[in-house]
Amino acid sequence: MFENLSNRLQAVFSGLKKTGSIDEVALDAAMRDIRRALLEADVSLDIVKKFIVEVKQKAIGQEIIQSISPSQMIIKLVNDELVNILGNDTATINIDGEKPSSLMLVGLQGSGKTTSIAKLANFIKIKFNKNILLVSLDVNRPAAFEQLQILANNINVEILPKVENQTSKNIAKRAIAVAEINNIDLILFDTAGRTSIDDNLMQELKDIEKIVNPIETLLTLDSMTGQDAINVAKNFSEKINITGSILTRVDGDARGGAALSLKMSTGCPIKFIGNGEKIDDIEIFHPDRIANRILDMGDVITLVEKAAENIDQLDAEKMAARLQQGEFDLNDLLSQINQMKKMGGISSMLKFIPGMKKLGDKANDASDDAVKKQEAIILSMTKLERRKPKMINSSRKQRIAKGSGTVVSEVNRILKQHRKMADMMKKISKKGMSGLQDLGLPQDFNNQIPPEFLKK
Ligand SMILES: Nc1nc2c(ncn2[C@@H]2O[C@H](COP(=O)(O)OP(=O)(O)O)[C@@H](O)[C@H]2O)c(=O)[nH]1
Ligand SMILES: [Mg+2]
CATH class of the missing domain: 1.20.120.140 (SRP54, nucleotide-binding domain)
Known part of the structure; x- marks a missing residue:
């Protein structure tokens, strides 16, 4: 592919x-x-x-x-x-419903339902060690049952025996009863297909859906049909609750358009791809690995990701240098806010500070919301305004409040907060930590600061 x-x-x-x-x-x-x-x-x-x-x-x-x-x-x-x-x-497959839970495979005729259900049964059996019952609900196609039976024998999985002339609905009911007395974890239903979408088929699938109440309904789509597969997916999703798809025959599909369009066009996640006719030819669909394979x-990619991590480090160093000069504008405040967000917000940060754990537990989403608001306000300022907050007059304040979806008093609050912090930075840069005294912090605060941090 x-x-x-x-x-x-x-x-x-x-x-x-x-x-x-x-x-x-x-x-x-x-x-x-x-x-x-x-x-x-x-x-x-x-x-x-x-x-x-x-x-x-x-x-x-x-x-x-x-x-x-x-x-x-x-x-x-x-x-x-x-x-x-x-x-x-990566979309996961849900197999942990109340026992026995049901999984249904639907799709057009020839799209690969029967093949895929056997692949899936084998995969789930090996990976999750589940007791599985395979059921063929395809009563239209001659030998549909026998095809599944051969596959079931090959992988050593139980199959519900055939009873002549039963309707698909009755077979489904019988399957559930049999599963209940046989300690089955998961029933996999293979359904009938048609050459194209028709109302009878959809009605039949809806009826079965109601009876078996599936925790997963997977749609098999033939990757080689390209954009047609997208239309099929749209049609099926309108009628029944599709939880994901299995894209089959990707081994023969050099283009891959269906895989690339499916999620965005239909919202339906691809859960597996079938890449051959053999039982092992099934793969979990990992978007990142696929992208990697394409490019x-x-x-x-790794190089760029690493470099991006280093950027954060550089930013922090740059800011530290500015702070030492006693400079602290609204851009600095913004990058502080961003750093904090990256670390998981105020509440998660406080937990790491000794003595602050309780406060951290209390600091709830409200404070993180406040942070988001502050960020929005600063982002609504021009670059120059952030560097020179003094120029922010009342008409600018109104514009900023509007741009950030806040009110002028909130803009004032953050400007005031910034002024306080900038003052503090200036004092610290001039006098070291002892400058904090001038800000009205308690006398004994100094005693808790290791002497090497105090400017003599
Ligand atoms: N190459 C290839 N062939 C597949 C794949 N999946 C199914 N097939 C073949 O497609 C044909 C129809 O598959 P089948 O499971 O009977 O489709 P159903 O009518 O939807 O049940 C069979 O010949 C399968 O061997 C696949 O991933 N790759
Ligand atoms: Mg079939």
Whole structure:
């Protein structure tokens, strides 16, 4: 899967300049090529557009990290956006309902239901050590039961025996009864398909859904049908509660458009991919690993992530140097707020300070909300205003309050708070920690400060 896209993207990246800065012209050209590569991979136009906009916006707004070349930065951004459209987190399969719980597989005829259900049964049996019962509800297709029976025998999993002339609904009821007396953990239902979506099929599936009350209903989609698979997914999701999909035949699909469009177009997460006809040819769908496979740039991604971590360190050092000069403007306050957010907010920080644990437990979301508000206010100021808060007159205050969804008194509060902190910084930088006395802190406060911190 994705061979073509992978080749195309790698060609784009190798065309990027390795050093120096990347200008908008070069970025535009790269994005044009990436756009074409995605369209050729049969990704839907809406998603391609969104993809390009996201990457471009981030590329333009991105601070250039020292030691990282712009082309490496772009590779990272493309990687992140790929992961994003593939669905971000790995979707887990739910198999822990009340016993016996049911899992249903639905999909068009030939999409790979029967094959996938056997693969899945084998996977769950080995990985989770569950007692499984396989059930064929496909009474239309001749030999549908026998196909599943052969697979069940191969993997050594129980299958519900056939009773001639039973309807799918009756088979489902019988399966649940049998499972209850046989200590079965999980029933896997293989359902009937049609060559195209029709109302009878949907009604039948809805009826079965009601009877078996599944904790998972997985939709099998043939990856080779590309955009058609997306339409099938949309149709099924409208009628029944699909909890995820299994994308089959990805071994024959060089483009991968369905995989790249499915999550964004339908909201339906891909949980597994089928990559062959054998029982082991099933894989959990990990968006980040797939993106990695497409770009084949794992080293670059790690490099950029590491460098981004170092940036935080550099920021902190820069701020410390400014503080030593007694400088503390609203940009500094903002980066303090950001640092705090990264560490999990006030409440989680206080817990680490001796004697503050109780307070930390008490400090609740309210204080973290207050922090968010402060951040919004500072972000609504211009860069110059943040550097020179004195210039913030009443009309500016009104604009800032409006921009941050707050009121002028809240803007005043943060300005006052900043003034206090800036005063404190100035005093400390002049007199060392003893400067704190001038701020009205108790006399004995000094006694608790190790002497080496006090300026003589
Ligand atoms: N190459 C390949 N073939 C598959 C895959 N999954 C299913 N098939 C084949 O697709 C055909 C139809 O599969 P089947 O499970 O009977 O589909 P159903 O009608 O939905 O139950 C069979 O020949 C399978 O061997 C897959 O991941 N890769
Ligand atoms: Mg079948």
